[in-house]
Amino acid sequence: MQTREIVLARRPDGKARADDFSVQARELAPLQAGCVRLRALYWAVDPGMRSRLGGVRSYVEPVALGGVVGGAAVAQVLESRSERFVAGDLVTGLLGWREAGDFPEAALKQAPERGTMPASALLGLLGTPGMTAFFGMRDVGCVQAGETVLVTSAAGAVGAAAGQFARLMGARVTGVAGSDAKVEWLTGEAGFADAFNYKTIDDMAAELGRRFPEGIDVLFDNVGNRMVDAALPHMKVRGRIVVCGQTEDYSVAPQERHGIRNTSHLISKRLRVEGLLAYDHAARYGEAIAQINTWWREGRLVVREDISHGFDSLPAAFVDLFDGKAFGRRLVAASQVQGLAL
Ligand SMILES: NC(=O)c1ccc[n+]([C@@H]2O[C@H](COP(=O)([O-])OP(=O)(O)OC[C@H]3O[C@@H](n4cnc5c(N)ncnc54)[C@H](OP(=O)(O)O)[C@@H]3O)[C@@H](O)[C@H]2O)c1
Known part of the structure; x- marks a missing residue:
């Protein structure tokens, strides 16, 4: 199976630009034992990612030049060689800007109970x-x-x-x-x-x-x-x-x-x-x-999302954040999300 990934082509100088990133295609190797194959549904677009593009270590490793840009995503399990997940499960994790990929089960979290909230809330109120x-x-x-x-x-x-x-x-x-x-x-x-x-x-x-x-x-x-x-x-x-x-x-x-x-x-x-x-x-996320x-059930919270569609829109959606153009939780939805009841 082929996937596409967005990599850091150049370290931004000042504000990030869309051409600091480039898209590359890659063939996935056969799925290893203990791993799951995922297809991303939503990618988080966070201002904090800017500090990881500069090459300086903070509480997380910086993104390597040529490396896949990191970030949280919600994904669906396509295929599983793990005891913990079955095909169709919704998971979250730091899956990066990739359309699909293989991950060890330990890198993933089963989506928490979300009642009537949409799956995108796993990167918002519940993320x-x-x-x-x-x-x-x-x-x-x-x-x-x-x-x-x-x-x-x-x-x-x-x-x-x-x-x-x-x-x-x-x-x-x-x-x-x-x-x-x-x-x-x-x-x-x-x-x-x-x-x-x-x-x-x-x-x-x-x-x-x-x-x-x-x-x-x-x-x-x-x-x-x-x-x-x-x-x-x-x-x-x-x-x-x-x-x-x-x-x-x-x-x-x-x-x-x-x-x-x-x-x-x-x-x-x-x-x-x-x-x-x-x-x-993290140990007390369940309480929150x-x-x-x-x-949410009591109708006492509102959410506003700002969703762009299509994997290729990720760099522009990120760069725009620093111009104040986002209004609400900025996410990118994979093209196949349109029409799915999530
Ligand atoms: N400490 C943690 O564990 C943790 C976890 C998650 C996020 N964060 C941080 O929390 C902050 C908010 O995250 P978020 O995901 O909700 O993003 P966000 O606040 O929606 O970020 C985008 C917004 O930031 C504002 N902005 C952009 N450039 C600005 C500037 N130069 N001066 C003032 N405001 C500017 C704009 O809104 P306006 O139109 O209102 O200017 C823009 O729409 C970020 O700094 C993020 O890194 C921290």
């Missing part, structure tokens, strides 16, 4: 974005009923989930997003108490002063240093800053990033700033999945 949002808000942000919460990139996969979870935990949530349509969606469908478009304001620090006259208890930040710096003076005593993502900074060399200067507030307000890694909480499924 890494949902887990990040849940544990980031509950266990790192330690959000409490009645508190004030600020979420950035609030219309994205993680931000929209984080803001809604905080609301369901009893907080008053304000979202920051990059278009008026996103702001309208946040305060309408997604139930945020307040939201604003950062592209139409001149002074973020002054805006936060107006929106949070009593201060911020929890900042859940997805964008990076500039935002954290602007929020520091507006944090309440014993406030928490959850450093979840740095979308604005991923494509910028460390020496060129915005600095964090308002550090005296760390002392005067006794603030806690903590980096979040969803995978640290049960709670999210309950909220």
